[in-house]
Amino acid sequence: MGASFVVVEYDKMAGTAFPLPETVGGSTVTVSSIYDKVGIKLTVIEDDTSIPRLLDPVSPSDPYENDFITPPEIDNVLMAGHRRFPIGPVTVGRHTRYHVYGIVVDHYFQKSDGTKTTTMMGVTLTSPAGNQRPFAIFYRNANISGSNAKFLRTTAHEIGHVFNLHHEDGDGRKSIMNTSETVGNRFDYRFVRCEKSHLKCHPKVYVWPEVMPKSSVDSLHPHSHTRCR
């Protein structure tokens, strides 16, 4: 049987950054090293690094409009934007390469009812028309632009959603899939029990990115892993 590995095409808008490696206990931590610990070979390709932020003439009714991005605009930037590779699995000989897409946007998030929020850090989109699950990071959020550690964690967390992991798979304390609200400033870069159980033990088609439609994953792979706890 051939090997499987993941390639994350990571773009960013001009004026933003990619997360840098962190040093923890003398070891260098990257997104790849986090996934390597659970046996997943994942390579991040920092691709388009200067996508210009689109600006509209300032409107009197919404002077901060340019600072925010709405759900359909995120859908647009993720599904039809600057991707170099199509999202999904590619078989090369006996090996399978899974293409994942992410982007760092120079915006805050605006909800579909028009509510502006500055606290949103990241989003993973699930396309009902297919199996794609691209993700975006909101660089304007103070924790993303102000803390490389949280930026790195959020990127690994969003990629966790791409692997069909849920917030409730987290350990409720420090692990990767907990919400930011749960971990606060005390987190580590590890997957623990339920997260590992999903990544290592569930059938590959429910784990690896962009393989199964969300409906199949949700009906066959339980949403909550309470039995792990």
Place this chain on the structure above:
Amino acid sequence: MRKEKPSRVSKAYRLIAFTACTLLSIMLQRTSVLQAAEPASNNKLAIEAAATKEHYVLGEPIYLLIRLQNQGATSAFVSPGLDSESGNLAIQVTDPAGRTFPMTPIMTLDEDAATVSLASRAWLASVVSVFFGSNGWTFQVPGVYRVAVTYRATLSGGRRVEATSLPITLTVSTNELEPGRFLMQAGPAGLEAGKLLLWHGGDHLKAGQEQLRELLSRYPESTISHYVRFSLGRSLSESFKDYAANKVRPANFNGAIELLEKIPARKLPDYLEIQRSLALARSAIGLKRREAAQKSLQEARSLIGDRSEYQHFLSQLTRLEQAAAAIP
């Protein structure tokens, strides 16, 4: 070939490994039982879901009013995000054939919101859409559906809180089947139309836009047509950052007003009526029509009232009121 006999040391190792695995398994089972029971016993949160009306037509966007109340005698810490995107709300739908499935959102959001303290008897409220998600359209055939909502959050320190609503009944009637079937038809156009109704925008969703405009042409007086006019009109009232085309589509205020004013009064749920009034005000401000803007803003303020599920609209309202007041 001679079969190798296991040594005494190897046998001892196997025995130790077997005993350790058995003990670990018992401990894990014990732990899971204790922790699974914990959420129900250590908090007195109650969640309620309510529909905006008794009967819906096929394809009609359905929104639920959610209330989370602390029924305990002391304050409770909760996560403020009462929505499915944050993962705090899990929505289970049972269809007319008796099949139960999760209604999962298109977007999973990660927020650095702080835990809030909910005083005794106090409650949080929100409005959530349940008609379209990552599995496409939720209510695909007429009949009686049951929907239950679970609030589930892990707070700082690892404490898990959970509460499940009583199931509510939603009836999708057999009236006006044709517009619904046309809207939800299989294929990309039907799915894009769902996104447009969910997000009230999406210039890149060309097939869906065409589908919605065709629906207006074929079924101009249908119940769904009000929602379609709202979504298309609301979209035009704002610009759209089209990163695929690398340009911004400016707002079309006249186009927005034309669509939004065609919606008869009280045909949309209040949650959308407020947004309709705000979009009308935004368009009037763009056209420098002060009186029209202020009239729409008054309507929005009246609908928001003191209802806690709509208080988040106040910042938009205030901003638009200031912009309207600044028109000469």
